Amino acid sequence: MKTKLFIACAAFSGALLAACTPAPKNNVLTEAEKAEGWKLLFDGKTLDGWRDYNGDSLTAPWIVEDGCIRAKGSGSDASGYIVTDTVYENFELVWDWKIAEGGNSGMLYHVVENPKFKVPYVTGPEYQLIDDFGFPEPLEDWQKTAADYAMHVPDTSKTIIKPAGEWNTSKIVFDNGHVEHWLNGEKVVEFEAWTDDWFEKKNSGKWKDAPEYGLAHKGVICLQDHGSAAWFRNIKIKELPRKTKEVDLFNGVDLKGWEIYGTEKWYVDNGLLVCESGPDKQYGYLATREYYDDFDLTVDFKQLANGNSGVFFRSFIEPGAIINGWQVEVAPKGMDTGGIYESYGRGWLVQIPDEKENILKPGDWNTLRILVKGDNVKTWLNGEQMVDLSDPKIGKAQGRIALQIHDGGGIKVQWKNLKLKTL
Structure with a gap:
């Protein structure tokens, strides 16, 4: 009886402690994160630091809603992209996201801005964000969540995706050509950019007619409104040093x-x-x-x-x-x-x-x-x-x-x- 009573009391105490522990605040950095060099890309209140792709102001269909950046869902393949004011080269990038049922979005990086490039994805690689379960059309593996879009497919044995309307956490690591995609705590994609294998994939698939795709070593970070609502929060980045060769x-x-x-x-x-x-x-x-x-x-x-x-x-x-x-x-x-x-x-x-x-x-x-x-x-x-x-x-x-x-x-x-x- 004493053992059972102890276990019951311990369980009750743990539940009470969990109930009394405040939920983590969104869109803030801990003191430890600040010391490690992390910076927020979204303050939870404004879209300061973001603007239209190839633009100098923000007119694209994006708003701040309940501490989140929200894509309204009125974008298209040709429009609806927002980018950071700052250019990034080597980094760890972490964010939370959720998507509408049947939705499609993406996080792009190393995006080059130039009037010659009408859309970001002809230069910048994309971490795919999509409703794998409810998308209205069949998806190829290279189109699924966490894929290096149209290049490297995720390891499905490690892929844990929460359904539309629920929060997921993603991470991109880009370290002098070494690339990792993480989803909900699991590394699901890993590759080396600019190797023979990488160029073979680039030149034989979707990007064969996009000569500058994926070549940039630095660029702006881009969010995509692909015609469906998507929400983003806790977007933070830590820059990594450049290596010479x-x-x-x-x-x-x-x-x-x-x-x-x-x-x-x-x-x-x-x-x-x-x-x-x-x-x-x-x-x-x-x-x-x-x-x-x-x-x-x-x-x-x-x-x-x-x-x-x-x-x-x-x-x-x-x-x-x-x-x-x-x-x-x-x-x-x-x-x-x-x-x-x-x-x-x-x-x-x-x-x-x-x-x-x-x-x-x-x-x-x-x-x-x-x-x-x-x-x-x-x-x-x-x-x-x-x-x-x-x-x-x-x-x-x-x-x-x-x-x-x-x-x-x-x-x-x-x-x-x-x-x-x-x-």
Whole structure:
């Protein structure tokens, strides 16, 4: 009797304690979280810090309701997205969410804002949020909750989803290309971005015609109104440090790690990378398949014929081999090798003074160095500094490195020793 009475009293005391313990407050950080570097992305009262995608104010169908960010459900595939004011690179991102019956939404990251990109998902990966049980159409595994949408499917043996109208907790970890998706305390997706396997998935599925999908190393965070109500709270983020690495961009054997745009010729000959005008005599580009934002790059080049070429940085490619970004000029003597040209908008940003034109060695090997950090670009040709430019527009951009063939025909340039260190 004494044992049973003790157990009963203990159970009653535990229940009473649980009933008297205040529920955790929403949209606040503990002192421990603050000390660890966590920050709130939603204060529980306003939408301060959020705005329309590609906009400077908030007009999209989102409101604050009962301490939650709510999607009204009037968005569509083409509209209804809101993004953070702040750009994030490496992070842990945690949030609570619930969705309307039959609903569909998402949390996107590394979203690039540019008028050329009409919707966020052509650049930013998406943690899928959807009503797996009540969605009106059959779902593929890559469409289900916690999937890396259209790329990596969740581990269904670990997937615990609460139904529409109930709160779930999700987490994304992005740590220098290592990615994890968590759902209600379980890790259900894990992969490495920008590996051969990752690029194979990207180029063979839904994103094969979205050349810049998933390449950005940083970007805004985005919430999606996909035509159904969704609620978000306790959105918090902790930034993680960037890691540096050294990269040989050219292996001397083939064009692995590069992508060809246009119809001009790019090939390897006797351990050298060669660009040569083709029969169409148009612009052509050989672009890294990865983005490189802050870096120190050295490359050797030899102009065998009309060497009108260049090295683009923080650039992206549109269909039709149209490049957007900045070029460090490589051209015949008297044509500003080492200068900076913007491919759209402003044209020449820095041209080379006449007294520096003799630094170029026509028909011989030259060494070009490009240092890009934040909004500053420095260039050197054969050890002599050519440019020191700070520009806010460059500072906001990110993208690929790309070698160029100018239009007009008759161009042939050799390249070697393309060595890069990220910063």
